[in-house]
Amino acid sequence: MNRIVKITKELTEAEKQLRTEVFVVEQGFQEEFDTIDEIAEHIVIFDATVPIACCRYFPAKDNEKETYYLGRVAVKKSYRKEHLGAVVVQQAEQKIRKNGGRRVILHAQCRVQPFYEKQGYTAYGEVGEEEGCPHIWMEKILD
Numbered sequence: 001m002n003r004i005v006k007i008t009k010e011l012t013e014a015e016k017q018l019r020t021e022v023f024v025v026e027q028g029f030q031e032e033f034d035t036i037d038e039i040a041e042h043i044v045i046f047d048a049t050v051p052i053a054c055c056r057y058f059p060a061k062d063n064e065k066e067t068y069y070l071g072r073v074a075v076k077k078s079y080r081k082e083h084l085g086a087v088v089v090q091q092a093e094q095k096i097r098k099n100g101g102r103r104v105i106l107h108a109q110c111r112v113q114p115f116y117e118k119q120g121y122t123a124y125g126e127v128g129e130e131e132g133c134p135h136i137w138m139e140k141i142l143d
Contacts, residue, residue, distance in 0.1 A: 004046045005091060011037040014051035015044045022074040029131050036071075043091050045084060052076045053084035057092045059101070066102040073106075089119050097142050104142065110134040 006012075016033070023029045040056035053075045060067040070092055075084045096104060108116050113123060113136055121138040128135055 002048045004048075006044050006046065007091075007095065008042050008044075011040075011042055011056075012044060014046070015042055015054045018044070018051040018054050018076060019072055019074050021076065023072075026077065027133075029133070031131060032072075041095065043088055043095070045088055045091075047079070050076070052079045053088045055088045055092050057096055057104075059099070060105075066100055068096045068099070068101040068104050070096075070104050070106045085115060086119060089116075093140075093142060102142055103139060105137060105139045107135045108138050110136050113138070 011033070019032055023032045036058060037056065040058040042056045043054060044051050045053040053073075055070060055073040057068050057070045060069060070089065073085055073088060075088075093104060104121075106116065106121070107128075107130070108121075108123075110127060111134075116138050117123075119140070121140045123136045123138050125137040
């Protein structure tokens with residue numbers, strides 16, 4: 001396994017390709033890319049040259065509580081049994097800690113809430129919808 005982790009300050013074609021495959025083609029979302037991609041840091045894990053997992057993170061605007069948002073966690077379908085979602089989340093949390101972040105929040109699809117709970121996240125607030133898909137806010141305090 002030739003796994004490479006790349007962290008960038010811009011959305012790469014590799015990440016765009018993977019997010020399109022997972023969120024647009026597989027899950028039917030239409031509003032996948034937004035201006036947050038311009039301010040976020042991006043993590044992509046590659047198997048040689050193939051993008052297989054990714055996410056983005058960025059500081060909250062009111063960063064008084066050293067809060068960061070985590071999102072767009074995606075894993076290529078054929079790699080989903082390899083725990084790469086957990087790896088990419090852990091990579092983001094390490095970078096967030098280095099940047100002074102103490103709290104991470106995310107808006108998870110309800111169907112993957114158990115995945116985030118295994119990563120130490122706790123749900124809060126009401127269930128809402130994004131493009132017709134139920135989502136829940138979750139948070140984790142970094143130690």
